[in-house]
Amino acid sequence: MAEQAIEVTNLTFEYPDTEEPVLKDISFSIDYGEILGIIGPTGAGKSTLAMCVNGLVPQVINGEMEGDIKVKGMNVHESNVAAMSEHVGFVFQEPENQLSQMTIEEEIAFGMGNLGVPREEMLGRIKDALSQVSLEGFEERSPLALSGGQQQRLAIAAVLAMRPTIMIMDEPTSMLDPKGKNEVYDVLKNLKAYGMTGIIIDHEVERIAAYCDKVLVLDGGEVQMFGTTEEVFTKIDRLHELTLHAPQVTEFLSQYNQQFDGKLDLATTVKKAVEVYESANK
Amino acid sequence: MKAQTNNGEGAETMQPYMSVKNVSHVYPNGVTAVKDIDLDIYEGEVVAILGSNGSGKTTLVKHFNGLLTPTKGEITVGGLNTKKEKISKLSSLVGYVFQNPNHQTFLPSVRKELEYGCTNLKMSESEMEERVNKAIELFELEDKLEDNPFDLNSSQRKEVAMASIMAVSPKVIVLDEPTTGQDHKGCKRVLDLVRMFKEHGHIVVLITHDMHLIGELNCRTIVMNQSRKIADDQADIVFSHKGIMKEAGLQPPQITSFANDLSNLDSSKTYLTVDSILSWIKENKEKKEEAVQIGSGS
Numbered sequence: 001m002a003e004q005a006i007e008v009t010n011l012t013f014e015y016p017d018t019e020e021p022v023l024k025d026i027s028f029s030i031d032y033g034e035i036l037g038i039i040g041p042t043g044a045g046k047s048t049l050a051m052c053v054n055g056l057v058p059q060v061i062n063g064e065m066e067g068d069i070k071v072k073g074m075n076v077h078e079s080n081v082a083a084m085s086e087h088v089g090f091v092f093q094e095p096e097n098q099l100s101q102m103t104i105e106e107e108i109a110f111g112m113g114n115l116g117v118p119r120e121e122m123l124g125r126i127k128d129a130l131s132q133v134s135l136e137g138f139e140e141r142s143p144l145a146l147s148g149g150q151q152q153r154l155a156i157a158a159v160l161a162m163r164p165t166i167m168i169m170d171e172p173t174s175m176l177d178p179k180g181k182n183e184v185y186d187v188l189k190n191l192k193a194y195g196m197t198g199i200i201i202d203h204e205v206e207r208i209a210a211y212c213d214k215v216l217v218l219d220g221g222e223v224q225m226f227g228t229t230e231e232v233f234t235k236i237d238r239l240h241e242l243t244l245h246a247p248q249v250t251e252f253l254s255q256y257n258q259q260f261d262g263k264l265d266l267a268t269t270v271k272k273a274v275e276v277y278e279s280a281n282k
Numbered sequence: 283m284k285a286q287t288n289n290g291e292g293a294e295t296m297q298p299y300m301s302v303k304n305v306s307h308v309y310p311n312g313v314t315a316v317k318d319i320d321l322d323i324y325e326g327e328v329v330a331i332l333g334s335n336g337s338g339k340t341t342l343v344k345h346f347n348g349l350l351t352p353t354k355g356e357i358t359v360g361g362l363n364t365k366k367e368k369i370s371k372l373s374s375l376v377g378y379v380f381q382n383p384n385h386q387t388f389l390p391s392v393r394k395e396l397e398y399g400c401t402n403l404k405m406s407e408s409e410m411e412e413r414v415n416k417a418i419e420l421f422e423l424e425d426k427l428e429d430n431p432f433d434l435n436s437s438q439r440k441e442v443a444m445a446s447i448m449a450v451s452p453k454v455i456v457l458d459e460p461t462t463g464q465d466h467k468g469c470k471r472v473l474d475l476v477r478m479f480k481e482h483g484h485i486v487v488l489i490t491h492d493m494h495l496i497g498e499l500n501c502r503t504i505v506m507n508q509s510r511k512i513a514d515d516q517a518d519i520v521f522s523h524k525g526i527m528k529e530a531g532l533q534p535p536q537i538t539s540f541a542n543d544l545s546n547l548d549s550s551k552t553y554l555t556v557d558s559i560l561s562w563i564k565e566n567k568e569k570k571e572e573a574v575q576i577g578s579g580s
Binding site for chain 2: 040041042043093147148171174175176177178179180181182203206243244245247248249251252255256259260270273274277278281
């Protein structure tokens with residue numbers, strides 16, 4: 001297999017003073033340009049897994065790790081978090097917790113400064129990053145004067161300015177109102193168009209189905225399902241066993257088939273579901 | 283859309299339990315957070331309040347137990363004017379479950395946490411025990427009573443917060459963002475709890491962004507935008523008003539968008555759940571079959 005953007009092999013991780021590993025023998029890989037959605041019940045180990053990919057676990061958050069994680073062919077264990085931050089950007093759930101500077105411009109410059117990006121190059125990158133998240137003209141404002149959705153877009157811009165190949169987002173929209181959620185997902189759509197590789201953790205399966213190429217289902221620290229979005233979300237019985245559910249349209253098509261003896265394909269987005277249903281019910 | 287209450291049957295003739303009359307609230311810094319709100323809430327109602335952050339939802343509900351008093355207008359709860367009553371009196375009528383359970387959990391065991399609200403109400407030992415036991419039973423907390431709430435996960439902590447409110451048993455229960463950050467199972471549990479509170483005779487006020495939750499409840503839904511109430515009607519009616527949805531930046535549940543795009547559904551209706559579409563299809567098929575039978579019989 002050619003080099004993958006992220007390659008995880010037999011990863012097991014245990015926090016100190018716990019009886020059981022939080023991640024058990026996890027293996028998966030994603031290719032350059034793919035977006036992976038990670039879903040699973042609360043406590044499944046989703047955030048821990050995401051933090052393993054940039055080395056935060058176990059380098060900053062301690063514990064015992066076995067197995068291999070390669071990012072762009074590099075072994076994450078042999079690198080450190082600071083060096084990895086050039087390759088892997090991380091956006092957390094609460095935007096306020098990851099902002100620290102007085103102005104938006106400084107906020108975006110902060111990460112680049114740590115990477116040693118020359119000053120003259122910074123200005124161009126700040127401009128690019130702000131335009132990617134539609135915050136042009138906000139350079140001089142305070143990050144704290146922004147709405148939640150704008151703050152999260154700023155956090156994304158600060159990561160983008162570091163020009164990572166891979167972007168990890170851990171429930172980036174769960175604290176946001178509907179407007180803020182849409183703003184952040186619009187940015188994601190853009191990133192995908194730019195060919196960015198990404199990992200998103202989110203409970204909203206409808207969003208995951210619309211934006212991700214692949215889905216990994218984690219439960220009890222184990223990979224329960226892994227495949228393309230279609231493959232995972234059409235195995236509805238398995239999802240239900242794991243106390244999860246498919247997008248509403250997929251649930252509808254599945255129940256329609258059961259109740260009315262139909263043979264509709266299980267689509268996972270509104271557009272495809274409408275096509276499937278309409279062509280069978282002309 | 284005109285403000286109206288068409289949820290509680292015969293609501294027009296009933297006295298509202300809670301009445302918000304022409305209320306505005308201006309914070310000391312000069313910001314007007316709610317403006318000219320009129321709102322009557324009746325026995326047995328579940329009311330969802332939707333709107334962007336900063337639209338005034340939380341400011342509005344903080345008036346319900348006197349945490350805030352109106353700058354203009356007045357509010358009565360259970361016949362009491364919130365300007366004239368003590369918060370301690372009002373909080374026995376209106377209970378809150380905050381978005382972050384950590385903000386209201388501080389005792390070393392689940393049992394102590396459940397008892398705390400009751401001790402503040404100065405009730406007899408035996409009545410407190412009865413109420414706490416009822417909450418324990420309903421929330422199935424028997425095994426967790428001696429646990430420290432902070433050893434529980436966030437959804438369990440939220441349930442402890444809800445159980446504490448249940449023990450105090452205020453008439454009105456305000457749930458602020460009950461499903462935020464919850465997994466599918468947690469969201470389902472919240473839905474069941476709202477229905478349970480209603481069955482036990484409580485009025486439930488939900489502040490939420492969760493359109494699936496509102497879709498399942500199809501309850502009375504108030505939309506706030508820029509400090510004002512811009513809609514007040516049953517969820518399916520509110521969700522069918524494209525202008526209001528757009529103004530408040532709201533998107534209906536995915537299944538509603540799907541139903542809107544189908545050509546052969548009853549377009550006069552707004553479908554909020556998977557089940558509602560399936561039952562329409564079923565009815566429609568049965569009607570067609572009947573028509574065929576009648577047709578072939580004649």
